[in-house]
Amino acid sequence: MRTKLVALPRRAFCTHAAISGTSHIARLARLGQIDNARRVFDQMLHKPIASWNAVVSGYFQNSRPYEAREMFDRMPERNTVSWNGLVSGYVRNGMIEEARKAFDVMPERNVVSWTAMVRGYVRQGMVSAAEVLFWQMPEKNVVSWTVMLGGLIQDGRIDEARRLFDMMPVKDVVARTNMMGGYCQEGRLDEAREIFDEMPHRNVVCWTAMITGYAQNDRVDIARKLFEVMPEKNEVSWTAMLMGYTQCGRIEEASEIFDAMPVKSVVACNAMILGFGQRGEVVKSRQVFDMMREKDDGTWSAMIKVYERKGFELEALDLFAMMQREGVRPSFPSLISILSVCASLACLDQGRQVHAQLIRSHFDFDVYITSVLITMYIKCGNLVKAKVVFDRFGVKDVVMWNSIITGYAQHGLGEEALRVFQEMCSSMTLPDEVTFVGVLSACSYTGKVNEGREIFDSMKNKYLVEPQTEHYACMVDLLGRAGRLNEAMDLIKGMPVEADAVVWGALLGACRTYMNLDLAEVAAKKLLELEPENAGPYILLSNLYASKGKWTDVADLRRKMRSRSVSKSPGCSWIEVEKKVHMFTGGDSRSHPEHVGILRMLEKLGVLLRQAGYSPDGSFVLHDIDEEEKLHSLRYHSEKLAVAFGLLKIPEGMPIRVMKNLRVCGDCHSAIKLIAKVTGREIILRDANRFHHFKDGSCSCRDYW
C-alpha cells in the first residue's frame, strides 16, 4: 500500500517531467534557441524517444541539418516519428536527395512519411516527381491531397488543380483555402469568391486569403468591405489589409489601418516602414523603426532600403553598422540590401566585408546575390574583382551575364563587353532586353557604330527581343556621339512608340558635343514638355548658349527655370577613406574638418597644372559671371575637392576612387587627366553615367562620354 502510494506519484512526476522537458525543447527550438534546447535535453535524466525527436527536429528547424543528423545517428532507438522527422527535416532544408535516401531506407512508412516526401518534391519545384509519388501512396488523407493540390497550383496548373480538388473525398477549410488562393493568384477572382461563398465553415485564414486576393488584384476597396465584416481579425488579417493599401500607394489609408491595429506586429511595422519610404516620408519610416521594441532582420533591411532608395546612403550605412553593434547577424535579405547600398555609394571596403560575410554564411553560391556582388564591385570601380567573382561562378544566369556586360560597358571596355556577349550566346544563355541595353551602350561608349547597328537589327530578327525606348535611346546616343545627328533624328521619327525623355536627352547630349543649336532646341523643347521639373535640359541648353556667347538666351532660360521653380540639383562627390565616406559639395570645402589641407593641396595642384599647360575652360559654368569668379567656381567643383582629399589620404600606389552624383564636367575631366599625370596616380571617377579611369594624362573614355 505504501509503495503504491509513493510509486504512483513518482511515476506520474517522472512522466510529467519528461513530457514537459520535451515540449520545453520544442518551444525553445521554435524560438530559435536550439542551443538552450540542447542544454535542457542534456540535463534530462530520462530521455524518451520524443525528446530525442524534438532535438533532431529542432536542429533542422534552425537550419543545422548536420547536427540534426548526428543526433539522429546517436539515438538508442528510433520510431516512425523519428524517421519522419529526418525526412521532413531534410525537406525543410532543401536537401531533397538526403530526404529521399532516408525515405527509401526507413523501416516503416505512414501517411506522414509519404506526404512529407511529396511535399519535398513540390518544394523543389519537381512537381512531376511529386505526382508520381502521390499516386503511389498506399493511403491518402486530406493533408496529402492538399499538398498535391498546392503543388499543381504552384506550378500554375490551376485547371488540373481544380480537377484534383473535385476528386478529393473530403475537403476541409485548408484545402478550400488553397484552391481559393490558387484562383486569386491567377486573378480569377470570381471562381475564388465562389469557393469562398460555398464554404461550410470559414476561419480567419480563409477570410484573410480572400482579402489578399482582392487587394493583390487592384480591388482594394472590395477587400476593405470584406475586412469590415469579417467576424474575427488577427495580426495577419490587419497586416494583409495594410499591405493592400501600401501596394497601391494609398499610404494615408495604410497609416489609418496601422494606427487602428490593436497589436502592431513586426511584419506590419516593416510594411509601414516601406510604405512611408515609398512616399519619401523617411522621417516617419524612422519613427516606426524607433518605436519598435522587437525588430527582425526584415525591419533592419526595410529601413536600410528606404534610406538607400531615397538617397540617404550615409544613414543606411550607419544603420548597418548599428545593426552589427547590436549583435544582429545580417541574413540573406539584409545582406542584399546592404550590398546595394555599397554599390550605390561605392564603398569598396564595406562591400568587401559583406563579401566575406557572404562566404562565411555560404551565401556565395547563390546566383542572385552573386550578381548583386558583381554589380557592387563594378560600381566600386573594381572590375578585376568583379571578373574573378564572375569567372568562379559555375552555371550563370542571364542576370549574371548582364551584370558583367553592363559593367564593362560602363567602364568603356567595349571590346570586352562584346566578347562576353559572344561568350554568353555560345553558352546557350538567351540574351534579354537588359543584355541589349548593355551591349548597345558598350558600342556607343566605344564608337562602334556599325557593330551597334547590326546588333540592334539582330535583336528583333535573331533574338526575338522587341526594341524598347531604352534601346532606341542607346542607338540615338550611338549615332549622336559619332556625329550622325540627322540619322539619329530620323531614327526617332521612325520609332514605333513615343520617344521618351531618355531618347531626347541622348540627342540633346550629342547636340552639345557637336554644337548643333538647331536640333538642340528641338530636343530641349520636347524634354521641357516631358519633364518640366528636370533641370538637366535647361543646363545643357544653357551651356550650349553660353559656349556660343548667347548670354541673353542664357538669362532667358534662367528666368524660366526660376519661374517654374526648377533648380539645379547640387553636384556632390564623395570618396571612401578607411571605411568612412567623405562627401563634398561644389564650392564648399569648409564643412570638412580638413579643409585647410584640401585647399593647400588644390593650390599646389593649381601650380603644377599651370606648368603642365592647363587652362581652365569656362564654358562649363552655367552662369554669366565674370571670368575670375567663373574660374573660382571651377576650381572648387566637388570632384576636384574629393580628388584633392584622396591625394592627401590614400597611400601612394593605391588608386583614388571618387564618385559623383552628376556627369563629370568637361573642365574637371581635363584637369583630372593632368592631375593623374603630374602626380603619377591612378584616379577612377564614377559619374552618373559611367566610369573614367584616369592614368598618365589620359582617360579610358577617350574623351568620349
Next chain:
DNA sequence: TTAGGGTTAG
C-alpha cells in the same frame, strides 16, 4: 516529437 492554407523583404 513528424505532413497542408493567410501578412513583410531582396
